[in-house]
Amino acid sequence: MVTTNAIVMVDTDGVSPSGAAIGLEVGVVDALTGKLQSSIEVTRGAVPVASNALQAITYADVQFNDDQRLYAILNIAGASILGELDPVTGVFTDIADVTALSGIPISSMAVGLFASSYDASLGALFITNTAGELFELSYTAAAGVITSVDTVIFDLRGAMRDIDNQLMSNASIFFDRSGRMLAHDKYNGRLVDVDWQSGDGVTVDVGMTVATADGSVRPTVGAMISTQIIEAEEIGGDPNNLLVTSVTDTTLAVDNAPSLGTLSDEGFAEESAWLMTLTGTSNDSPTGQDIGKILVGGKLTGRVSLSGSVDTFYAGALLTGQSAGQGFGAAELAGNFSVAGDLRNLIVSDSIGSNGGGVYVPNYAGRYYTGFDLVVGGQVGQIRVLQDFAGSLTVNNNSSVTGYPAGLLPQNELELYSAYDDPAQMESDVFNLISAEGLFAADGRFYNDTFATAQRLGTLRTGVSGQPDFIRVAGMF
Known part of the structure; x- marks a missing residue:
């Protein structure tokens, strides 16, 4: 008071x-x-x-x-x-x-x-x-x-x-x-x-x-x-x-x-x-807030709402929507994972919207769905799910949406591989940050040094009228 x-x-x-x-x-x-x-x-x-x-x-x-x-x-x-x-x-x-x-x-x-x-x-x-x-x-x-x-x-x-x-x-x-x-x-x-x-x-x-x-x-x-x-x-x-x-x-x-x-x-x-x-009663934030990395080492439930852009969003399992479960079909909680700007990388090592792939859900027998619903105002670079995907996604690719300043913030190499000899390469990879090393297993799932396992990259808007989109990545060969 x-x-x-x-x-x-x-x-x-x-x-x-x-x-x-x-x-x-x-x-x-x-x-x-x-x-x-x-x-x-x-x-x-x-x-x-x-x-x-x-x-x-x-x-x-x-x-x-x-x-x-x-x-x-x-x-x-x-x-x-x-x-x-x-x-x-x-x-x-x-x-x-x-x-x-x-x-x-x-x-x-x-x-x-x-x-x-x-x-x-x-x-x-x-x-x-x-x-x-x-x-x-x-x-x-x-x-x-x-x-x-x-x-x-x-x-x-x-x-x-x-x-x-x-x-x-x-x-x-x-x-x-x-x-x-x-x-x-x-x-x-x-x-x-x-x-x-x-x-x-x-x-x-x-x-x-x-x-x-x-x-x-x-x-x-x-x-x-x-x-x-x-x-x-x-x-x-x-x-x-x-x-x-x-x-x-x-x-x-x-x-x-x-x-x-x-x-x-x-x-x-x-x-x-x-x-x-409190910034208002119609929106969580009056100004879009860009975020570099959000790394969640376990299951993520509830709702995600980002007012700007995000470079990398990782979760062990992504179960936004109806935490108590719903039937297979349209989301009961629409837009339960929303990004107003650009989403460069959505990486999930298990499943999205379901308990498939071994996701343990307490007190829930049988197949479990949450009605995952991803809505992105700008562009999406890569969505990588290593197990099941159950849900919907809408990418508006709206040119009026202000995304990341591409010239200043290139996309990052996403890799986790234990056989590094060069410490500089470890520092360049998102999943080898010291603060996040305990979240991921160095088992080859995030390894991009061959054509067969190459990381997928989405184009970035320049934000300048008449200028073509491009790809710029930070990493090491």
Whole structure:
């Protein structure tokens, strides 16, 4: 959550930076430098709060008077307690027991920048529960702080359901600067809008104007909030006299993926996460990002979406699409492997889209298909699969797509062969990079020193009108 030049975060792993057991922590991070300013254990009545107690948290200016307060809902002995949390002292002050509102654990809360349906002087307060149900609450406030919540009078707007008509369980909600409610659909890994006004007590419309691609917002993202980044200049060297030069509405997100594993330089603590800016609600990235090599030593499932070009993509087995399996035929998740630019080399040492060739799929007997669907906006150089291929591919070869700058980044020789005498040749081959040598067996499968085993190369666009395409490769004979 964000204040002036500061970001407030909570740590729920139960481990301090020194490796000691600790309860729920709250910390303040400098938004400009990324450095931790303070960190303290959360207490309620001088008693530390369990690390797994947090159900929901939000900053809110409930009376529209520029008085931002941090609110949280904690699980205390099975009850959902709403309170105010001081991010500096860590003190949690009870406001109300809101367990009766939904009867099951609460998963998120948010206050809109518009009037409550119950009191026009207050911001609209919403919560969701772990079943994906959305509620608007009736409450009172004084001196900028919520003082009570009505647990008898409240509005169940309805259940949020995903594209498969499944309940969006554990989805988290927040409002953008325009007042639009957005929800993080953690099951499908995407962002959707929530039309809370459409709620009829049974269902709420979601994804009507915003529905990013599956996998675009990872399930490991733990929190999102919309805020403003304001840039200003001092006038006459006076820090109290500022001229605002720009105001940018933005959405911040924290991805907890790095903190899911212990870091080698932090003892036993898992204390790292990514702070990101959401680039928009229609695309993952505003600018195509070109990537050199992606090398995956085992099975790859889920979804791959690359906004630019990639030189070499390797996987032991490529099973994007329906991880649970689908029938043989058209992909149920279209475009589950998409490359906006050029794909020079797609190399898979086992199978694509199927468990043929010996791919082991736990708890799955018989033939297994995922509906692999490759869509490439630009050109494809080589697709090499050493076992089965089950899926579809579409190569658009769109001349308007910006591919790799061919003159600067030639194609690489793909080879792995153990009988090298010249260290320089080992360095020139993609699969002999020191960082990747453990992924591949030097068994002759990637050996291109004969005409029969020659590497196939696709032409590269020059990017210059009227100039012919060409082939340029980096390697050694």
